[in-house]
Amino acid sequence: MGESAAVRTLVFIPAWNEEEPIAAVIADVRRHLPAADILVVDDGSTDATAARAREGGVPVASLPFNQGLGAALQTGYLYALREGYDFCAHLDADGQHPAAEVARLLAEVEADRADLVIGSRYHAAAGEAESDDYKPTLSRRIGTSVFRFFLTLATRQRFTDTTSGMRAANRRVMSLFSEHYSPDFAEIESLQLAVREGLRVEEVPVRMLERAGGSSFLTPLRSAFFIFKGVVVLVVGQFRPRHMEAGR
Amino acid sequence: MSTLLLAASAESTTVRLTSQTRILAAILAVAFMLLILELIRRDRMQERYSVIWFVAGLGMLAGAAFPGLLKLVADAMGVRDTNVALFSIVLLLLLGLALNFSVIMSRQAAQITRLAQERAIERAKADQQAAKDGGGSPSGRGSA
Numbered sequence: 001m002g003e004s005a006a007v008r009t010l011v012f013i014p015a016w017n018e019e020e021p022i023a024a025v026i027a028d029v030r031r032h033l034p035a036a037d038i039l040v041v042d043d044g045s046t047d048a049t050a051a052r053a054r055e056g057g058v059p060v061a062s063l064p065f066n067q068g069l070g071a072a073l074q075t076g077y078l079y080a081l082r083e084g085y086d087f088c089a090h091l092d093a094d095g096q097h098p099a100a101e102v103a104r105l106l107a108e109v110e111a112d113r114a115d116l117v118i119g120s121r122y123h124a125a126a127g128e129a130e131s132d133d134y135k136p137t138l139s140r141r142i143g144t145s146v147f148r149f150f151l152t153l154a155t156r157q158r159f160t161d162t163t164s165g166m167r168a169a170n171r172r173v174m175s176l177f178s179e180h181y182s183p184d185f186a187e188i189e190s191l192q193l194a195v196r197e198g199l200r201v202e203e204v205p206v207r208m209l210e211r212a213g214g215s216s217f218l219t220p221l222r223s224a225f226f227i228f229k230g231v232v233v234l235v236v237g238q239f240r241p242r243h244m245e246a247g248r
Numbered sequence: 249m250s251t252l253l254l255a256a257s258a259e260s261t262t263v264r265l266t267s268q269t270r271i272l273a274a275i276l277a278v279a280f281m282l283l284i285l286e287l288i289r290r291d292r293m294q295e296r297y298s299v300i301w302f303v304a305g306l307g308m309l310a311g312a313a314f315p316g317l318l319k320l321v322a323d324a325m326g327v328r329d330t331n332v333a334l335f336s337i338v339l340l341l342l343l344g345l346a347l348n349f350s351v352i353m354s355r356q357a358a359q360i361t362r363l364a365q366e367r368a369i370e371r372a373k374a375d376q377q378a379a380k381d382g383g384g385s386p387s388g389r390g391s392a
Contacts, residue, residue, distance in 0.1 A: 039372055059375035061368035067361050075365045079372060183361060 009036040009106060010085040012076035014069060014165075015093035016043040019052050022093055026056045029091075032099040033106070039079055040093070043072040049093075069165075070186030074177060081174040089168035097166045101206040105168035114202035116173045116194050118159070119166035121208040139223035146227050147188055150234045155195040159203060163187045166206060172199060180243060185233040192237045270312045277308035300345065 011029050015022055022040065029038055040053040044066035053060045061075050073090060080088035089106050091097035101119055108117040122144075147162040165187065169177070176197055182189040194201050284301045287293040311318055311334075322333035 041368065054375065057379065059372040059379070061365075061372035063364045063368045065364065067364055071361045071365065074361075075368050078365055079369050082369065183357075 007087070007110065008085045009033070010039060010076075010080045010083070010088040011036045011099075011102065012039040012041055012079065012088065012090045013093045014041045014043060014072035014076065014090060015045065015049050015053070016066060016069075016072070017045045017047045017049060018093040019045070019047040019049045021095040022049055022052050023056050025091070025093055025095055025097075025099075026053065026058055028099040029102070032103050036089075036106075037085070039076060041072045041075045041079075043067060043069070068183050068186075070181055070183040073186055074181040074183075077169070077174045077181070078178040081171065081178045085171075085174075087168065087170055088174060090165070092165045096209050098207060098209065101208075102166060102168065104206065105166065105204055108202060108204060109168045109170050112170075113200075115170050115199040116191075116201045117168045118161065118164050118191070118201065118203045119206035119208075120159075120161035120164055120203045121206065122160040139220055143223055143227050143230075147230055147234075150231055151188060151191060154192050154234055154238055155201075157195055157201065159191060161203065162191060166208075176243070182233065185230055188230055189233050189237055192234060193240075196237075196240070196242060270315065273312035274309060277305050277312060280308065281305035300348075304341070 011033055013022070013025060013029070018025075026038060026040070029036070038058045040050070040058050040060045042050040042053065042060050042062040044063045050060045050062050061079060063072065063075065076088065076090055087106060087109050089102050091099065091102050097119070105117045105119050108114055144162065148159060151159050151162050173194060176194065176199070177190060180193060182193075191201060281302060284293070284298050284305065288295055288298055318330050318334060321337070322328070322330040325333050325336070327333040327336070
């Protein structure tokens with residue numbers, strides 16, 4: 001299985017009730033990242049997500065009950081760390097993230113230009129302008145700018161896509177995230193944590209696709225609560241103790 | 249109405265618990281502690297979480313037996329009305345307990361998550377092993 005290169009890479013896909021798109025996502029990763037091992041983290045799905053993934057010949061880490069995205073992602077990082085992978089990446093299971101873009105993120109960490117690379121759906125080069133492929137809703141835009149503002153304030157680093165679920169990382173990030181990863185506010189707090197721990201976090205503009213089926217779960221009230229919760233998490237995060245100061 | 253209030257506030261420097269209320273409070277305290285005991289006996293509560301409730305029950309009993317204690321505490325707090333002192337203390341105690349439970353709950357939630365993750369990883373490794381052994385034929389493996 002393992003290609004000639006000594007470098008081992010794991011691509012993991014957190015999935016919760018994604019039986020429809022999961023097979024296509026796996027195939028897409030296989031096509032664009034033939035050398036990488038794939039792991040599906042099944043977050044307590046009640047449909048055939050795990051079975052579909054196994055049919056695709058991919059090992060599945062099935063959480064016995066739904067634990068939330070943060071716990072699912074942490075499972076992937078923990079697996080990558082324990083199994084001795086040099087690099088890992090993850091992408092959403094709903095088909096929004098093209099595997100070809102994930103390959104570009106992985107190239108960044110493999111070249112050691114960063115410890116953690118985030119795929120941003122907003123073109124950083126073109127300022128605040130968004131890509132043509134992706135048109136967010138109003139509540140999403142508000143949330144995005146609020147999180148951007150507070151995360152920039154907290155990290156003194158500019159992030160455009162704070163909630164992106166497409167990332168690539170090296171072992172330094174694996175060991176941090178496998179121990180400290182907020183179950184509630186995975187995406188944003190993990191960025192803050194990584195920067196606070198002195199890791200090099202970088203954003204790379206990527207192309208993302210529209211959600212294939214179903215609408216976003218965010219109603220205005222939920223969005224407001226989501227944003228409020230995120231701000232609380234970020235403020236509290238500023239007071240957390242650092243863990244690996246001698247890391248770099 | 250206002251005269252009644254005035255009279256009450258003037259009188260409240262002394263503790264006014266009738267023997268009836270004291271007996272009732274004592275019975276309640278004892279019944280409460282018996283309930284805790286029963287919960288432990290039936291394995292519905294662990295001993296380590298019962299200590300705080302026994303302390304609360306004994307406090308209730310002490311308050312019923314020696315009403316003067318309450319007055320002492322109220323004076324120490326600088327509160328004229330012993331009832332206000334009583335309610336404040338109980339409220340603070342409950343707040344502290346609720347907070348304590350949130351802490352315990354968070355710790356257990358983290359433990360449950362880690363347990364689930366460990367189990368998930370074991371399953372993934374089993375999948376990988378099976379793929380190596382059986383050439384990747386995914387037969388006979390039940391879906392969760």
